[in-house]
Amino acid sequence: MKSAATTLPSNITRANGTLRHLLTLEDLPRATLESLLDDAERFVRPLSSPPARTNSLAGVTVANLFTEPSTRTRVSFELAARRLGADVVNLEVQLSSRTKGESMLDTIFTLQACHVDVFVIRDSEVGVLRLVANNVEPHVSVLSAGEAHLSHPTQGLLDMLTIRHHKPNFEKLGVAIVGDIRHSRVARSAWIALRTLGVTDIRIVAPAALMPDADQFSGCQRVESIEAGIAGVDVVMMLRIQKERMQSAAVPDAEDYFSEYGLSAARLACAKPDAIVMHPQPMNRGIEISSEVADGPQSVIREQVSNGVAVRMAVLETIVAGR
Amino acid sequence: MKSAATTLPSNITRANGTLRHLLTLEDLPRATLESLLDDAERFVRPLSSPPARTNSLAGVTVANLFTEPSTRTRVSFELAARRLGADVVNLEVQLSSRTKGESMLDTIFTLQACHVDVFVIRDSEVGVLRLVANNVEPHVSVLSAGEAHLSHPTQGLLDMLTIRHHKPNFEKLGVAIVGDIRHSRVARSAWIALRTLGVTDIRIVAPAALMPDADQFSGCQRVESIEAGIAGVDVVMMLRIQKERMQSAAVPDAEDYFSEYGLSAARLACAKPDAIVMHPQPMNRGIEISSEVADGPQSVIREQVSNGVAVRMAVLETIVAGR
Amino acid sequence: MKSAATTLPSNITRANGTLRHLLTLEDLPRATLESLLDDAERFVRPLSSPPARTNSLAGVTVANLFTEPSTRTRVSFELAARRLGADVVNLEVQLSSRTKGESMLDTIFTLQACHVDVFVIRDSEVGVLRLVANNVEPHVSVLSAGEAHLSHPTQGLLDMLTIRHHKPNFEKLGVAIVGDIRHSRVARSAWIALRTLGVTDIRIVAPAALMPDADQFSGCQRVESIEAGIAGVDVVMMLRIQKERMQSAAVPDAEDYFSEYGLSAARLACAKPDAIVMHPQPMNRGIEISSEVADGPQSVIREQVSNGVAVRMAVLETIVAGR
Numbered sequence: 001m002k003s004a005a006t007t008l009p010s011n012i013t014r015a016n017g018t019l020r021h022l023l024t025l026e027d028l029p030r031a032t033l034e035s036l037l038d039d040a041e042r043f044v045r046p047l048s049s050p051p052a053r054t055n056s057l058a059g060v061t062v063a064n065l066f067t068e069p070s071t072r073t074r075v076s077f078e079l080a081a082r083r084l085g086a087d088v089v090n091l092e093v094q095l096s097s098r099t100k101g102e103s104m105l106d107t108i109f110t111l112q113a114c115h116v117d118v119f120v121i122r123d124s125e126v127g128v129l130r131l132v133a134n135n136v137e138p139h140v141s142v143l144s145a146g147e148a149h150l151s152h153p154t155q156g157l158l159d160m161l162t163i164r165h166h167k168p169n170f171e172k173l174g175v176a177i178v179g180d181i182r183h184s185r186v187a188r189s190a191w192i193a194l195r196t197l198g199v200t201d202i203r204i205v206a207p208a209a210l211m212p213d214a215d216q217f218s219g220c221q222r223v224e225s226i227e228a229g230i231a232g233v234d235v236v237m238m239l240r241i242q243k244e245r246m247q248s249a250a251v252p253d254a255e256d257y258f259s260e261y262g263l264s265a266a267r268l269a270c271a272k273p274d275a276i277v278m279h280p281q282p283m284n285r286g287i288e289i290s291s292e293v294a295d296g297p298q299s300v301i302r303e304q305v306s307n308g309v310a311v312r313m314a315v316l317e318t319i320v321a322g323r
Numbered sequence: 324m325k326s327a328a329t330t331l332p333s334n335i336t337r338a339n340g341t342l343r344h345l346l347t348l349e350d351l352p353r354a355t356l357e358s359l360l361d362d363a364e365r366f367v368r369p370l371s372s373p374p375a376r377t378n379s380l381a382g383v384t385v386a387n388l389f390t391e392p393s394t395r396t397r398v399s400f401e402l403a404a405r406r407l408g409a410d411v412v413n414l415e416v417q418l419s420s421r422t423k424g425e426s427m428l429d430t431i432f433t434l435q436a437c438h439v440d441v442f443v444i445r446d447s448e449v450g451v452l453r454l455v456a457n458n459v460e461p462h463v464s465v466l467s468a469g470e471a472h473l474s475h476p477t478q479g480l481l482d483m484l485t486i487r488h489h490k491p492n493f494e495k496l497g498v499a500i501v502g503d504i505r506h507s508r509v510a511r512s513a514w515i516a517l518r519t520l521g522v523t524d525i526r527i528v529a530p531a532a533l534m535p536d537a538d539q540f541s542g543c544q545r546v547e548s549i550e551a552g553i554a555g556v557d558v559v560m561m562l563r564i565q566k567e568r569m570q571s572a573a574v575p576d577a578e579d580y581f582s583e584y585g586l587s588a589a590r591l592a593c594a595k596p597d598a599i600v601m602h603p604q605p606m607n608r609g610i611e612i613s614s615e616v617a618d619g620p621q622s623v624i625r626e627q628v629s630n631g632v633a634v635r636m637a638v639l640e641t642i643v644a645g646r
Numbered sequence: 647m648k649s650a651a652t653t654l655p656s657n658i659t660r661a662n663g664t665l666r667h668l669l670t671l672e673d674l675p676r677a678t679l680e681s682l683l684d685d686a687e688r689f690v691r692p693l694s695s696p697p698a699r700t701n702s703l704a705g706v707t708v709a710n711l712f713t714e715p716s717t718r719t720r721v722s723f724e725l726a727a728r729r730l731g732a733d734v735v736n737l738e739v740q741l742s743s744r745t746k747g748e749s750m751l752d753t754i755f756t757l758q759a760c761h762v763d764v765f766v767i768r769d770s771e772v773g774v775l776r777l778v779a780n781n782v783e784p785h786v787s788v789l790s791a792g793e794a795h796l797s798h799p800t801q802g803l804l805d806m807l808t809i810r811h812h813k814p815n816f817e818k819l820g821v822a823i824v825g826d827i828r829h830s831r832v833a834r835s836a837w838i839a840l841r842t843l844g845v846t847d848i849r850i851v852a853p854a855a856l857m858p859d860a861d862q863f864s865g866c867q868r869v870e871s872i873e874a875g876i877a878g879v880d881v882v883m884m885l886r887i888q889k890e891r892m893q894s895a896a897v898p899d900a901e902d903y904f905s906e907y908g909l910s911a912a913r914l915a916c917a918k919p920d921a922i923v924m925h926p927q928p929m930n931r932g933i934e935i936s937s938e939v940a941d942g943p944q945s946v947i948r949e950q951v952s953n954g955v956a957v958r959m960a961v962l963e964t965i966v967a968g969r
Binding site: 093 | 691693694696697699717718721722724725728729927928929931937948949951952954955
Binding site for chain 2: 735739758
C-alpha cells in the first residue's frame with residue numbers, strides 16, 4: 001500500500017518511497033491518502049472510552065513550533081504525539097518578518113541539534129515550511145500545522161475521515177465549502193483531498209470579494225448564493241469568517257453576514273436531508289453558523305476534532321516509521 | 324465514608340453518589356470534606372523527602388485551562404496530576420468576554436473530543452464553571468482552580484488541612500480572616516469550610532469598603548479594627564490586597580494600608596500566643612503582612628503550599644476513582 | 647576527581663564536597679570543570695543517532711524559571727532534564743523589579759514546597775540567583791541559565807567542550823571574543839573558563855564603547871580592530887549584538903556594524919586557517935556574522951547547541967548525584 005508513495009516528489013518522500021514530510025495534500029496520491037485514513041481509523045475511539053495509545057514514537061522528540069497562536073491545534077498535536085509515546089516540547093516563537101526565513105532556519109537548526117526528530121510547524125507565511133523541509137537533516141521530518149492561506153493538510157485529512165465515516169462513496173458526493181474561501185487554508189486542503197478521492201461536485205460558496213482568484217480551485221463550481229450553493233449537497237463545510245474580512249465582503253456587521261451567508265436551520269434544509277455539517281473551529285456562532293445547526297443532529301463538528309487527534313497520530317506514526 | 328456524598332446535589336455527584344465535580348465547597352457535607360482531608364493527609368510528605376506518587380490516574384488526561392494567569396496555582400495542579408500518573412496539558416486562553424460562555428464551551432468540547440477527562444479551570448467570571456460542568460460528557464469532571472470572587476475550593480481544603488494539623492479541635496477555634504474580604508474567593512471558601520467543620524467564632528476583619536454585602540458571610544462577626552478582630556484567635560488568615568483596592572478602602576498607599584491593616588509582630592501579639600498565621604500567596608510583604616511575621620515561627624504559609632499539592636492529588640484521585 | 651570540589655566555596659558545594667549549585671564558573675577549580683566536561687562527553691551523540699538517555703533523575707522535579715524569555719535555552723534545559731528522567735515544569739514569570747528579590751524568593755519557596763528539587767533560573771538582575779541559592783533548603787540546587795551581564799555557566803561549559811573537541815591543547819590556544827563584551831554574560835563565562843583551562847592568549851575585540859571597564863577581564867588583551875584581534879587565533883567567538891547597542895558603539899546601523907565588526911569570510915582569513923568559529927545564538931546574520939561564515943566549514947555553531955544539551959545533562963546529574 002505504501003508503495004504508491006514512490007510516485008511522490010522526492011522532497012516529500014524518502015529514497016525508500018515512504019512519506020517523510022507532510023506540508024500539503026497536493027502531491028499525495030490517492031492510495032497514500034487512503035492509507036493514512038485507514039491508519040487513522042485504527043486510532044478512533046468513542047468519547048467515553050480511553051484514547052488509543054501506542055509506544056511507536058518512544059524515544060522520538062517532537063517539537064510543536066507555532067509562530068501564530070493556536071492553543072487548540074497545538075493541544076491536538078501534543079496529545080497525538082504523547083499518546084504515541086513521544087517526548088514533546090512546545091514553542092511559541094515570534095520571528096521578525098524581515099528575517100523570517102533565516103530566523104526560522106536557525107531556530108530549527110538549534111532544535112535539530114538538540115535531537116528533535118519531528119517538527120510540527122504553524123506559520124503565517126507562504127514557503128517557510130518548505131524552506132525548513134528542504135534544509136533539515138535526512139532523519140528529520142516536518143509536519144505542517146497550517147501554512148498561511150495555503151495548506152492545512154491534517155485538517156484536510158480529518159475532514160476526509162469524517163466525511164468517509166458518514167458518506168463513504170466519494171464519487172457520488174456533492175460538497176459545498178462556504179465562507180471566506182479566498183483566505184482559507186482549510187478550504188484549499190479540503191478541495192485537494194476531495195478531488196483526490198474522486199469527488200466531482202465541489203462548490204465554493206462565497207461573496208465575490210471572498211472568492212479565490214480565477215486560476216485557483218480548478219474544477220469547483222463558484223456560487224455566490226448560499227441557498228443555491230448548498231442545494232442538494234451531502235456535505236456542507238462551513239469556514240470561520242474573520243471580522244476584518246466582513247467589510248471587504250461588503251457586509252458591514254455580523255448580523256448582516258449571518259443573514260447573507262450564515263448557515264441557519266432554514267437554509268440547511270436546501271441541502272439533502274441527511275447532509276452533514278462541518279466546521280474547522282473555532283466557530284463564530286451566530287455569524288457564520290447558528291447554534292441550532294452547530295449543535296444539531298446533522299453536525300459532525302465534534303467528531304472532526306476527535307478524528308483530528310487520530311489523523312495526527314497516523315501521520316506522525318507514518319512519517320517516523322519510514323525512517 | 325464516601326456514602327455521605329449521596330446527599331450532594333446531583334450536578335456535583337454521580338448517580339453512584341461519588342464526587343464528580345468540585346466547583347465549590349458550599350454543598351459539601353462535613354463527612355465528604357473530612358474524607359478529602361484524610362485522603363490528602365496520605366499525600367503529605369516532609370520537604371526533604373520525595374513527594375508522594377501513585378499511578379491512580381494512569382491513562383487519564385487532565386487539562387489545566389486558565390483564563391487568568393496564575394503560574395503558581397497551575398504548577399501546583401500540574402504536579403499533583405502528574406504525580407498521580409496523569410497526562411497533563413496546559414492552556415492559557417483569552418476568551419472574548421462578550422461570548423465567554425459559548426467560546427469556553429466550544430473550547431471544552433474540542434478538548435473533550437481529544438479525550439480530556441478532567442478539566443481544571445480558573446476563570447474570572449461567575450457561572451462559567453457551572454456552565455461547563457452542566458454540559459460535559461458523563462465521564463468528564465470539572466475542578467475549579469478559582470472562580471471570580473466566589474470560590475476556590477482546593478484553597479479552602481488546603482487551608483483546613485493546615486489548620487487541622489495544628490488545631491484539630493475545630494469546634495473550639497477562633498478564626499479571623501483579614502483583608503479584602505469583599506473580593507476574595509479565598510475568604511469565601513475558607514468561611515464555608517470553617518462552618519462545615521463546626522467553627523463558630525469566625526471574624527471577618529476589613530475596612531468598611533472591603534466588607535462584603537450584609538447578606539453574605541452569615542454567621543461571621545464583622546470587625547473593622549484588626550486589633551479587635553484578631554484578639555484571642557487561634558488562626559489569623561491574611562488575604563492579599565490588590566493595589567487598586569487600597570484607594571476604595573480609603574487608604575491611599577501601601578504604607579497607610581500596613582499601618583491600618585497590616586499584620587505586624589506587635590499586632591499578632593493580640594492573638595493567642597500559639598496562633599498560626601496563614602496567607603494564600605502571593606504576599607505583598609510590607610503591605611498586608613510584615614516579613615517578620617510571614618517568615619516567623621507562627622507562620623504556616625509554606626506548609627499551606629505543600630498541603631495544596633496533597634489536597635489537589637486527593638481531589639483528582641477522588642473524582643476519577645468514582646467513575 | 648570530584649574530591650577537587652572540596653576547595654569550592656561552601657555556598658556552592660555541600661559538606662561532602664560535591665557540587666550543589668552552579669551559578670558561575672568563577673570559583674570552579676580546573677579539575678571540577680574538566681570533570682564536568684568529561685561527564686558531558688558521555689552524553690554527546692551524533693545528530694542522526696538517538697539522544698543519550700538515563701534514568702538518573704527519576705523522581706526528581708526540575709523547574710525552569712525564566713524571568714526573561716528565551717525559548718531555545720529553556721528547551722535545551724527541558725530536554726536535558728527529561729532525558730535524565732526528571733519531571734519538568736516550565737514557568738515564565740514577570741516579577742515587579744521593585745520587589746524582585748522578595749517576589750522571587752516567595753515564588754521559589756512556593757515551588758520548593760511543591761517538592762521542586764532543582765531550579766534552573768534565568769534572570770536579568772545581578773544577585774537574585776545567589777539570593778535564591780542562599781535561601782533554599784539543603785536538598786535543593788540552583789542552576790543558572792543566565793544572570794544579567796554576569797554569568798552563563800552552562801554556555802561557558804558548552805563552549806569549552808566544543809573547543810576541546812577541536813583544539814584539545816588549551817595552553818597553546820589563541821582565542822578572540824568579538825562583539826559586545828561589555829554587556830555579555832557569554833563573554834564573561836567564556837573568559838573565566840578559558841583562564842581556568844590554561845589559555846593565556848585571550849583577546850577581547852570590541853569598539854571602545856562596548857569594551858568592559860578596565861578592572862574586568864583581567865589577563866585579556868584589548869583590541870579595537872577586528873582584523874588585529876583575530877590575527878592568528880585558533881578560536882573566534884562571536885557575540886550577538888543588540889540593535890540598541892549599535893548606536894552607543896558609534897555605529898548607526900547594521901551595515902556599518904558589519905563593515906566594522908562583522909565576521910566576513912575575508913576577515914576570517916586573518917585567523918589561523920583551521921580556526922573554528924563560534925556563536926552563542928541567536929545570530930544576527932549579516933550584522934555580526936555573515937551567513938557564509940556561519941554556515942561555512944569552520945563554523946562549529948550547531949555543534950555548540952548539541953554540546954549544550956550534553957553539558958546541561960552532566961551538570962544536572964552531578965548536582966543531584968551529590969545529595
